Amino acid sequence: MNLLKTSYTFQVSPQSVDFRYKITLPALTDLLLTAAGYNADENGFGIRTLQQNNSSWVLLRLAIELHEFPEQYEELSIETWIHDIGRVNTSRNFRIRNNRQEIIGYAISNWAMIDMQTRRAIDLNSLPTIKACVAGDPVPIEKPAKLGPVEGEPFEQLKVRYSHIDINQHVNTMRYVEWISNYFDPVHYTSHQLKRFDINFMSELVFGDEVVVTGQSTEQHEYSFEIKGNNNTSCRARLLFQPIRPSL
Amino acid sequence: MNLLKTSYTFQVSPQSVDFRYKITLPALTDLLLTAAGYNADENGFGIRTLQQNNSSWVLLRLAIELHEFPEQYEELSIETWIHDIGRVNTSRNFRIRNNRQEIIGYAISNWAMIDMQTRRAIDLNSLPTIKACVAGDPVPIEKPAKLGPVEGEPFEQLKVRYSHIDINQHVNTMRYVEWISNYFDPVHYTSHQLKRFDINFMSELVFGDEVVVTGQSTEQHEYSFEIKGNNNTSCRARLLFQPIRPSL
Structure with a gap:
C-alpha cells in the first residue's frame, strides 16, 4: 500500500x-x-x-x-x-x-x-x-536497449565547461542529450517527429574533458550516437524518428 | 494609474x-x-x-x-x-x-x-x-554601458546548432550569456561572486554560423567579452566580480 x-x-x-x-x-x-x-x-x-x-x-x-x-x-x-x-x-x-x-x-x-x-x-x-x-x-x-559501438564521423568536439557540470562536477545528463540532439538541423526537426529514444551511460565526463560526439544513420529514420571523453566511451544513444506527413 | x-x-x-x-x-x-x-x-x-x-x-x-x-x-x-x-x-x-x-x-x-x-x-x-x-x-x-571592442584570445569556437536557436532561428539570448560564463572555471566561481553584468547586442547569430568567443581580463576582477559570428561582432559583455572572503 x-x-x-x-x-x-x-x-x-x-x-x-x-x-x-x-x-x-x-x-x-x-x-x-x-x-x-x-x-x-x-x-x-x-x-x-x-x-x-x-x-x-x-x-x-x-x-x-x-x-x-x-x-x-x-x-x-x-x-x-x-x-x-x-x-x-x-x-x-x-x-x-x-x-x-x-x-x-x-x-x-x-x-x-x-x-x-x-x-x-x-x-x-x-x-x-x-x-x-x-x-x-x-x-x-x-x-x-543495450547499445553497441558506433562507427560514423565525429560531428561535434568540445570541452567540458562550467555550464555543463552539476554539483559533483560531472556533466549533467541534459547536456549529453543536448549534444546528441544537435546532430539534426531545423529542416529535420520540421519534417520528423521523434518516436523512441534509448540512452546508455557508461562513464562520467568531468570538467575539462575533451569530448567527441559521433553520429550515424543506422537504418531508415534511425540514428546511433556515441560520446567519448578523452577517448573513453561515456555514453551511447539511439534515436528513432518518423516522418511527419504534410497535412493535405 | x-x-x-x-x-x-x-x-x-x-x-x-x-x-x-x-x-x-x-x-x-x-x-x-x-x-x-x-x-x-x-x-x-x-x-x-x-x-x-x-x-x-x-x-x-x-x-x-x-x-x-x-x-x-x-x-x-x-x-x-x-x-x-x-x-x-x-x-x-x-x-x-x-x-x-x-x-x-x-x-x-x-x-x-x-x-x-x-x-x-x-x-x-x-x-x-x-x-x-x-x-x-x-x-x-x-x-x-556601451562596450568597446575586445582584444584578447578566443577561448571558444563553435557552430550555431539546433539547441541554440529560437523560433526565428536566431541564437537565444541565454546562449550568449552561457558561452560567456564558460570562460571561468569552477575554482573561479567558488572564490568569486558576480557583482555586475553588462551586455550589448549588435547583430543576430543564426543557425549554422561559425561563432568565436573572445575574453580578457581588463581590470582587477573585471573581464570583457566579444562574440563574433562569421567575423561580425554580434555581442559584447563585461563582468565584474568580487572575491568571496573565506569565512573565519
Whole structure:
C-alpha cells in the first residue's frame, strides 16, 4: 500500500522548447529525472538521504517513447514508480500525460546505487525501504536497449565547461542529450517527429574533458550516437524518428 | 494609474542552477526577459501582439547587479516596468527580490521596436499604449554601458546548432550569456561572486554560423567579452566580480 504521491505536474517553460515551441528531448529527459528525484525523496531514498550514507543513484539506461510533444506553457504530468528491483539494479517506470490527462508516452529507466567511496554497486536487496516501494506495474514499451559501438564521423568536439557540470562536477545528463540532439538541423526537426529514444551511460565526463560526439544513420529514420571523453566511451544513444506527413 | 500586475514570481528550477546550486547568470537573464515578456503581454505590447503588425522588440543592452544569488527551489520575484521612452528606444527597469521579499538586485534593459520587413526602428512616440505605461521609477544602478571592442584570445569556437536557436532561428539570448560564463572555471566561481553584468547586442547569430568567443581580463576582477559570428561582432559583455572572503 502506497499512499504517497506518484504523479508530478510541470509547465513547459520557455527555455524548455525549441524553435517549434515544442518541448526538447533534453528538457523532457530532465523532467523525467526531476520526477524520479521527487519520488525517491518522498519515499525516503532520494539523493540527499543517500549522500548521508555516502551512497548515490547512478542512471544506467533510459528509454522514452512519446507520440505527442507538449508545447510551451502546456502542462505535462509524469507518473513514476519503481517497477522492479534486482541485486545491482532497479527499474523505474514513467507514464506521461498531456494537459487533457491523455497518455502521450512512457519511459523506463535503470539505476544502480553505488558506494561513493568504493564506486561499487550496493546490493539493493539489503534495502527494505526501497523494496517496499516496488509497485510492479509494467509499461507497454520495450526495455532500454543495450547499445553497441558506433562507427560514423565525429560531428561535434568540445570541452567540458562550467555550464555543463552539476554539483559533483560531472556533466549533467541534459547536456549529453543536448549534444546528441544537435546532430539534426531545423529542416529535420520540421519534417520528423521523434518516436523512441534509448540512452546508455557508461562513464562520467568531468570538467575539462575533451569530448567527441559521433553520429550515424543506422537504418531508415534511425540514428546511433556515441560520446567519448578523452577517448573513453561515456555514453551511447539511439534515436528513432518518423516522418511527419504534410497535412493535405 | 496602472492597476496591472508588475511582479512575477519564479521558482529556481534544478536546470537553472550551477554546481554550487546557485542560479546561473544565463538562467537569471532568462527570468528577467520572461518577466519583461509577461509584462509587455499584459499591457498589450507583447511580442505576439507586435507580430500581428509585423514588428518586434529587440534587446539592445542589459545591465544586472545582484548581491545575492538565489539557490535551487528558492523563489525570486521580479518587478518590472517601463522607465523611460525615447524616439527609437525604451528602457525597462527591474527590481529583484528573494523569498523573504528583500531586494537582492536591480537590472536595466534597453529595447528598440523594429519593423520585421524593413528591419528599421519604429518611432515609439507614435505608440500611445506604450507611452501610457511609463512608470518612471529609477533604480539605483548605472545604465547599461556601451562596450568597446575586445582584444584578447578566443577561448571558444563553435557552430550555431539546433539547441541554440529560437523560433526565428536566431541564437537565444541565454546562449550568449552561457558561452560567456564558460570562460571561468569552477575554482573561479567558488572564490568569486558576480557583482555586475553588462551586455550589448549588435547583430543576430543564426543557425549554422561559425561563432568565436573572445575574453580578457581588463581590470582587477573585471573581464570583457566579444562574440563574433562569421567575423561580425554580434555581442559584447563585461563582468565584474568580487572575491568571496573565506569565512573565519
